[in-house]
Amino acid sequence: MLQKIDILNLKLENGKHKSSIPLYYQYFGQPIGNAPVVVVNHALTGNSNVTGENGWWNDLIGENKTIDTNHFTILAFNIPGNGYDGKLKNLISDYHDYTLRDMAKIFWKGLDFLQISNVFAVIGGSLGGAIAWEMTILEPNKIQNLIPIATDWKATDWVIANVLIQDQILNNSDDPIADARLHAMLLYRTPKSINLRFQREKTNEVFQIENWLINHGIKLKNRFQLSSYKLMNHLLKTIDITYKRKDFLALVNEIRSNIHIVSVDTDYFFIADENRKTYQLLKRTKENVFYHEIVSIHGHDAFLIEFKQLAQILEPIFNKQKLQNYVNA
Structure with a gap:
């Protein structure tokens, strides 16, 4: 069921103020507060309907699936302005005023409203994965597992x-x-x-x-x-966790999250070479960074096609045995 939070008095990265922005979301699985939380960020044309009827990630999320709704609370926000609320008045016309960082801040405000202070994982593909990067930099101590898929921490040329x-x-x-x-x-x-x-x-x-x-x-x-x-x-153009901040390595070394970078070997948009470079850089100073690669002829969209490979990558992260010592604050 689609629900709404009104985000009040938001200051955008460009300095402009918004008195109120509606944030629509859905949650699946266990009630909020009863289980570890997994935040799933949608891609460019996606939405919060990640599982169930017409769920776009049904192959991975659901009862007894890789991300098991018997053991997790699955929370998915709609990027404000994506139109999934079905109300034309909530569309955004001044789109150049917004950045990916603004959206990540809005997501955190939504989590604060829901009294969620600790997240087991933030996962997303493409644009959603880039938001996951940004969310982790904004709150370096609140996410246990960062899982950006077929994406990057910056927009390349x-x-x-x-x-x-x-x-x-x-x-x-x-x-x-x-x-x-x-x-x-x-x-x-x-x-x-x-x-x-x-x-x-x-x-x-x-x-x-x-x-x-x-x-x-x-x-x-x-x-x-x-x-x-x-x-x-x-x-997509505004993806850059280093914008007006420290350099990449200094930033990422501040976060406590396990980082699971997932690339597609044939991705023509967020190319795998960039993610391999990121991994090679990070592993010099961080032990809890991991690189995974989906092998596919299908390119960027493989994260929506190669479900078997993706499930094999994600299974150890979401293995229920690892949850025994996890406490949702």
Whole structure:
């Protein structure tokens, strides 16, 4: 069930003030306060419905699954402005005013409202994983396990460049959501994945790859607001835990969390090489940092496809035996 918290008197990173921002969330599994809390952050076009009917991570979250709702409280916030509340008045038009850090602060305010001061894990893929990085830097002593998947702690030039292309399409196309999605889907997959799947086949003289892309554009247009897409795309450009702070290593050495970096070997958006560099840097000074890599032909979207591999990576972290000594403060 979708619930709401009103976040009051928020100061954004750019200095502007917001008197009230609605934060919508869902929780699954055990009641809040009765079990270790797992915060699941959604990706660009995702939402808080992570498990159950139409849950986008049903393969990993649920009864007797890798993240077991019999033993955890699963909490998922909607990024404000993503439109999942179904009320057009809660959309954000001044999207350039917001940063990923603002969203991470809002999530922490939501946790404070719910009287959750200690989190077993914060996990997320893509944009959601970047929010997980930021949440951990904001509160370095409150998260036991940081699990960023198919993401990075900063936006590379490659990411920034593609955000610009998406923003140009969204602001100049006659069919902005559909057209932007055509471009985005090719960032989320790989040539090998596309070629193997479609093999130049046609239906009624139209290439199946063309139909596939057009259908993805139509589906997103039918369930996503333009202002939401603009905001989510913009937030990708603002990923940077070091912005106006110390250098990366000094920052991360302050956090107590176990860090489980999960990459996709063929990710064309948040490339694996960047995460390998991060791991190599961190392991010089931290013992509780781990690197995992999903092997897939599917590229960035593998974190939504290769569930068996991801489950194998996550199982030791969420193993119920490890929870015996955990106390939810």
